[in-house]
Amino acid sequence: MDPKTPAIGVLALQGAFDVHARRLAALGAITTLVRKPGQLDTLDALVIPGGESTTFLKHLERAGFYDTLNAFVHIKPVFGTCAGCILLAKEVSNPHQPSFGVLDIAVERNAYGRQNDSAILTSETTLAGGPLEMVFIRAPRITRTGPNVRSLATRDGSPTLIRQGRLLAATFHPELTEDTRVHQLFLDLVREEMK
Amino acid sequence: MANQGNGTHNGNGAGLRLKTGLAEMLKGGVIMDVMSVAQARIAEEAGAVAVMALERVPAMIRAQGGVARMASPKLIKEIMAVATIPVMAKARIGHFAEAQVLQSLGVDFIDESEVLTPADEVYHIDKHAFTTPFVCGARNLGEALRRIAEGAAMIRTKGEPGTGDVVHAVQHMRQITREIKALTVLGDEELYNAAKIHGAPYELIRMVAKAGKLPVPNFSAGGIATPADASLMMQLGAETIFVGSGIFMKEGAIPLDIEDNANERAEAISRARAIVLATLHYDDPKIVSEASEAIIGSMKGLAAAAIEEKDLMQTRGW
Numbered sequence: 001m002d003p004k005t006p007a008i009g010v011l012a013l014q015g016a017f018d019v020h021a022r023r024l025a026a027l028g029a030i031t032t033l034v035r036k037p038g039q040l041d042t043l044d045a046l047v048i049p050g051g052e053s054t055t056f057l058k059h060l061e062r063a064g065f066y067d068t069l070n071a072f073v074h075i076k077p078v079f080g081t082c083a084g085c086i087l088l089a090k091e092v093s094n095p096h097q098p099s100f101g102v103l104d105i106a107v108e109r110n111a112y113g114r115q116n117d118s119a120i121l122t123s124e125t126t127l128a129g130g131p132l133e134m135v136f137i138r139a140p141r142i143t144r145t146g147p148n149v150r151s152l153a154t155r156d157g158s159p160t161l162i163r164q165g166r167l168l169a170a171t172f173h174p175e176l177t178e179d180t181r182v183h184q185l186f187l188d189l190v191r192e193e194m195k
Numbered sequence: 196m197a198n199q200g201n202g203t204h205n206g207n208g209a210g211l212r213l214k215t216g217l218a219e220m221l222k223g224g225v226i227m228d229v230m231s232v233a234q235a236r237i238a239e240e241a242g243a244v245a246v247m248a249l250e251r252v253p254a255m256i257r258a259q260g261g262v263a264r265m266a267s268p269k270l271i272k273e274i275m276a277v278a279t280i281p282v283m284a285k286a287r288i289g290h291f292a293e294a295q296v297l298q299s300l301g302v303d304f305i306d307e308s309e310v311l312t313p314a315d316e317v318y319h320i321d322k323h324a325f326t327t328p329f330v331c332g333a334r335n336l337g338e339a340l341r342r343i344a345e346g347a348a349m350i351r352t353k354g355e356p357g358t359g360d361v362v363h364a365v366q367h368m369r370q371i372t373r374e375i376k377a378l379t380v381l382g383d384e385e386l387y388n389a390a391k392i393h394g395a396p397y398e399l400i401r402m403v404a405k406a407g408k409l410p411v412p413n414f415s416a417g418g419i420a421t422p423a424d425a426s427l428m429m430q431l432g433a434e435t436i437f438v439g440s441g442i443f444m445k446e447g448a449i450p451l452d453i454e455d456n457a458n459e460r461a462e463a464i465s466r467a468r469a470i471v472l473a474t475l476h477y478d479d480p481k482i483v484s485e486a487s488e489a490i491i492g493s494m495k496g497l498a499a500a501a502i503e504e505k506d507l508m509q510t511r512g513w
Binding site for chain 2: 012013014015016017018019035050051052054055058059062082083094095109110113114115116118119120135137138173176
C-alpha cells in the first residue's frame with residue numbers, strides 16, 4: 001500500500017458517520033470509524049460528522065475521550081460538519097455548551113429553525129467548478145469569524161464553509177450530495193499536511 | 196385531497212433528501228419516549244438523539260386501555276421549548292388531520308404509530324403531502340416498502356410496544372433482513388413476482404434487491420428495555436434504538452416520580468444513560484456489561500407471549 005495514503009478517522013459516536021466514511025474511501029483514503037479514544041493514535045486526520053452535539057459531548061465524557069480528542073484537533077487536520085463544526089468552535093450559543101475552541105468562530109445552534117426549515121440551497125463558492133449545493137438540516141449558523149478564517153461559501157451573508165489552516169468546517173452536509181469537491185478539498189489539505 | 200399536508204412541496208426529490216437526511220443524523224443513537232418536560236430534560240442530558248413526546252407510554256396505554264390519541268399540542272410545545280434535540284410526536288394510523296396539526300406545531304418527525312388507536316382501517320397517511328418527515332412501523336419487508344412508497348423517511352421494526360419483551364423486535368428485524376437477503380439473489384425476471392408476493396411496488400423491490408438494504412434508515416422499537424437488548428438489536432442490524440416504556444416506568448405501569456423522589460429520579464437517569472452507552476458500544480460486551488451494572492432497578496415487563504392476539508399493537512397497520 002502507498003505509505004502516503006491518508007488514514008482518516010470518522011468520529012462514529014452517532015450521526016452521519018457512514019456516508020462520510022464511504023465518500024472518503026471512494027476518494028482514496030483509508031477510513032476508520034472512531035468510537036474509542038485509543039483509535040486516534042494512528043490517524044492522520046479526522047472527520048467529525050453531523051448528528052446531535054449534545055450526544056457527542058455525553059459520550060466524550062467517558063474514558064478520557066474529551067481530552068484525547070481535544071489534543072488531536074489542536075494538532076491534526078480536522079473536518080467538522082454541522083455538529084462537528086459546533087464542537088470545534090470557540091463560542092457556542094443557543095444554548096451555550098462546551099467545545100474544543102480550536103476554530104476561531106462563534107456558532108449558533110439550530111439557528112434557522114426546526115426540521116421544517118431545513119433546506120437545500122445553492123451558493124457561489126471559491127471552489128473551482130461552479131456553484132455548490134448545500135443540504136442544511138436543523139443547521140447552525142456561523143455568526144462571527146476570526147481574522148484567520150477564510151469563507152469558501154455563504155448563506156445570506158453568513159459563511160457556511162470555512163477554512164482555518166488545517167481545519168475545515170461546514171454548517172451544511174456535503175456528504176449528502178453527489179458533489180465530492182468539499183471532501184476532495186479536505187483530502188488535499190490532509191495530503192499537504194502529511195508532506 | 197391533493198395536498199393533505201397543507202405544506203409546500205420542497206420539490207419531491209429535495210424533500211425526501213431532507214427527510215432521510217435528518218434520519219441519517221439520528222443513526223447510532225437512542226430516541227426516548229417522554230411524557231413531560233422533566234423527562235425530556237433527563238433524556239437530553241443522558242445523551243438521547245431525539246425525544247418522542249406523548250401523553251402515555253405504551254405500557255400505560257396497555258394497562259389503562261381507552262382510545263390513545265395524538266398528545267396535547269400544549270405538552271408538545273412545552274417539550275419543544277426545552278429540548279435542543281429533535282422532537283418527534285405520534286399521530287394515529289391514517290389520521291392525517293393529527294399529522295397536519297403536528298406539522299403546524301413544527302415537530303421534527305411524525306411517527307404514524309400503531310401504539311395509538313388506528314383512525315383508518317384501510318389507508319395510511321399520504322406522507323408525501325407533508326414537509327415533516329415520517330417514521331412508520333413494519334413487521335416485514337412488504338409492510339416497510341408500502342410505508343416507504345407512501346413517503347416514510349424512516350422505518351422502525353415494530354416489536355411489541357410496552358412489554359419490555361424484545362422477542363418480537365428480534366423477530367421483525369430478522370424477518371426484514373432475511374427477506375432483503377433473499378431479494379439480492381433473484382434474477383431480474385423474478386423481481387416482478389417478488390413485488391407481487393410482498394405486496395410492494397416493483398421499483399422499490401428492485402432498489403432493495405440491488406442495494407441489499409432498505410432505501411431509508413431502519414431503526415428498531417418495541418420491547419427494548421435493557422442495555423443488552425439495545426446491543427442485540429444493533430448487532431441484528433438496527434441503525435438506532437427507540438425506547439418507550441423502558442426508562443421512565445416502574446411496577447404496575449406507573450411512571451417513576453422524577454420530580455419529588457430522588458431515588459426514582461436517579462433510577463430513570465441510570466437507565467437512560469445505560470441504554471445510550473450500550474447503543475454506541477453495542478459490539479463491546481465489556482461496556483454493555485458496565486452499562487448494565489450501572490442500572491438501578493429494572494422494568495419488570497410483560498411477556499409478549501402472554502398477550503392475547505386481540506391486544507397486540509403490532510398487528511395494527513397493513
